[in-house]
Amino acid sequence: MPITIADVAARAKVSKTTVSRVLNGKGELDESTAARVRKVIEELGYVPSSRAVGLARGRTRVVGMLVPSLTWPWIGEVLQGAVDVLETERYGLLLFTCNRGEESMRQFGAQVSAKSFDGLLVIEPEGTLDYIATLHARGLPVVLIDDRDHQPGQIPSVGTTHHTGAGAAARHLLEIGRHKPLVVAGPERFGCTQQRLEGFTTVYAEAGHxxxxxxxxxxxxTIACGLDGVRRAIEDGIEFDAIFAHNDLTATGAMQAVLDSGRRIPQDVAVVGFDDIPMAAHTQPPLTTVHQPLREMGEAAARTLLAHFEGSPLPNRPTVIPATFKVRASTVVARTAAP
Incomplete structure (x- = not known):
């Protein structure tokens, strides 16, 4: 049978409360009593429940993370960044998805009520922002990751420069002489879609195109929207010499439609994506894309939460990590080495 706190108390001839105080370093205790309790703990090989000790200290040393689904291609990078920080600081991670809709949220709510974690990282599942804001207002520390430009003032967030990244894509295409780009956008309801569209189209308009x-x-x-959208554009006779897709999956579908039509990439059509997920470097040809600092965003969000646990106030403005631009062979013909 496992050794319990009651066994320690009985052997040391003290109360369970006294043993708990020794374990948690709380309260004033006679040093000889504390030494006797520690000796009994060592003799019996008692290992306290980490959850029980955490609750006694007011901490679980667990961080919750709520995400829409693990099938999103960039979720893994954000998650790994957060985990790297949390594990280094000896925190655990309790992961929740919304794969089953309301049932998933009920299960998540039960864990919130049970105070199973000290704070929450969120990649916002659709329709949950008001609920998350309510939890934060009631005292649960929350940090949003990739807040889709909602930026509710009361919740700290970590994001990137969608507008600037899309502008960099536009300038690159203009520099290589592409004046008739096709844009395959993301869902209109997402703030990042609006930022990427505005950043790209503004640069072209200012250049006179x-x-x-x-x-x-x-x-x-999705891949399907890139494939079907570009196919329809070709069938409709729309002229274009470049494609800017609002994410890498869409760009992959667009590339397939271009190649299926007998056109070459990048000689006839240059293609640019957004995200720089791992597969982007392995398409044929490799995809030029806007690199989102996904792992860095996860790291920054986790550090923000842990700093708060140590007494730092949560920031009252978004943390923004700049996107960068990665040029590959889908826009620039690879140079061969001279013989």
Missing amino acids: PIPAERILPGDF
Whole structure:
């Protein structure tokens, strides 16, 4: 049978409360009594429940993380960044998804009520922002990651520069002489979609090449929307010499549609994506893309939460980590070495 705190108390001839105080370093105790309790703990080989000790200290040393789904291609990078920080500081991670909709949220709510974690990292599942804001207002420390431009003032967040990153994509395409880009956008309801579209189209307009509405296609961040959208544009006779897709999956579908039509990448059509997920470097040809600092965003969010646990106030403005631009062979023909 496992040794319990009651066994320690009986052997040391003290109360369970006294043993608990010794374990948690709380309260004033006679040093000889504390030494006797510690000796009994060592003799019996008693190992306290980490959860029980955590609750006694007012801490679980566990961080919760709520995400829409693990099937999103960039979730893993953000998650790994957070885990790297948490494990280094000896914190655990309790992960929740919304795969089952309301049932998933009920299970999550039960863990919130049980105070199973000290704070929460959130990649916002659709329709949950008001609930998350309520939890934060009631005292649960929350940090949003990739807040989709909602930026509720009361919740700290970590994001990136969607507008600037898309502008960099536009300038690159203009520099290589592409004046008729096709844009395959993301879902309109997402703030990042609006930022990417505005950042890209503004640069083209300022360069004297405004993008007409017929060359801006709706999308949903999937391979299928890139494939089908570009196929329809080709069938409709829309002229284009470049494609800016609002994420790498969409860009992958767009590339397939271009190649299926007999056109070459990048000689006939240059293609740019957004995110720089691991597969982007392994498409054929490798995909030029805007690199989101996904792992860094996860790290920054976790550090913000842990700093708060140590007494630092949560920031009252978003933490922004700049996106960068990664040029690969989908826009620039690779140079071969001279013989």
